Amino acid sequence: MKNILIIVPDGGMLFESTGIADILMQANRLHTEGLTQPRYSVTVATTQPHQVIHGQSGLNLLADHRLAQLAPDETRDTIMITGRGQSEDEACAVTDWLRLAAPYARRVVSICGGALLLAQSGLLDGRRATTHWRLLETLQAHFPRVKVEGGPLYIQDGPVWTSGGVSSGFDLTLALIEEDYGFTLARDVAQDLVMYLRRPGGQLQFSRYHLNQARSSGPVSTLQTWILSNLAADLSVEKLAEHIAMSPRNFTRVFSRETGATPARYVAEARLAAARHRLEQTTETLEQVAVATGFGSSLNLRRIFEKQLHLTPGEYRQRFHCRKMA
Structure with a gap:
């Protein structure tokens, strides 16, 4: 069984983390013949002291643990970060913990703005990475050692995976399932959830039109x-x-x-x-x-x-x- 820790900073879109959890649980439900235990175990952690994660929609999610309660040196299959949080204190809490925990995890994953926290922790130095198209310039400007790419929905560089905005995390999750358990299971999960295993037209983020404007009139x-x-x-x-x-x-x-x-x-x-x-x-x-x-x-x-x-x-x-x- 592969244990997945999802770190959910406050103030983001909760359907990122809950959607990923649902996709992984669907992988647990399919083709269970001969299995002695589920394929995935999912745990949600928050930096908040009350374990309640506030979503930007006004809805809340109750986390399983506070991040500070979790031992960073515990062996984990995958650590995911969905979003970058709302404050520098929260970002530092995640990155400080992540620096200690990453060596004990098989892979580390970011969804959307979570790439900024991976970069802040140093895990993206020298690696290819992506994030939401609105944050690409921020990521590159603040972390020049990261090889930022704006096109793909997600990128794997060794044990580190990064994805673009919001729903591209679902594409990444299907890719993780395919890596872990093969094409057939990933395809069947996608079909059951009426998703594309691979979106038509290639894996590409579509940003809105962004044209460089002169700094002043003239x-x-x-x-x-x-x-x-x-x-x-x-x-x-x-x-x-x-x-x-x-x-x-x-x-x-x-x-x-x-x-x-x-x-x-x-x-x-x-x-x-x-x-x-x-x-x-x-x-x-x-x-x-x-x-x-x-x-x-x-x-x-x-x-x-x-x-x-x-x-x-x-x-x-x-x-x-x-x-x-x-």
Whole structure:
């Protein structure tokens, strides 16, 4: 039997921890012939002195233990952290305990913002890791030794697993079951719970559109606004530099300093964001979307989507289109 300790900081989304526990318990219920004990034993711990975990929804969860009551040198199969908590004191309580406990666990797992606590404990140094897309820049900025990746739903690097936001922890949990007990059990758990064992289109977080904006008003900020209204135009560095009367070299330096992105990267991200928006909100053909957003043809649009999002434009529209278009 594999014992799983789930550490649930206060103030997060409780369905992360309870959903993971339900998935593991479903693994216990299936194919029990010949089993002398359950596959998983789940324990929930909190940093709170009263053992009540307050969820951001207003609902509460009663933990099995206070984290301070648990011996860190006890042998454990898996330690999971769901979220990063609401205070520095709580974060330190978790990370201090985790530094002592990690050597005695087979694997350590984070869900969503829990990656920040793994990083703070030093467990992510030199490792690939992910977290919720809103926290990717924070993770990289505060912990430069972590190899942060923004795309995957979850990442395994040796004994350490990290996942993206919220429900991606369920994808990770199915992957843990598959690693522990094989494909068939993981597939059957997914089917019983009406989940994807592996989501179509690859394992990818879909962040909202995030375009680097100039730090202050001025020529660069004005140019960014113009770019968004003229995505089908020639947006080469030379043309953009000419638009605000700069040399290409000086323009690239100033634009990168003001926005944190090169002109080419900004244009590429702006075009992709606009294409995503049109696929979500309009019934335009793929060719119309491609032309309007500066990709030129549906073939180029498809290539970019497959490279950046691991989906075709048609598959993206099917998954994210506005319901009124159905």
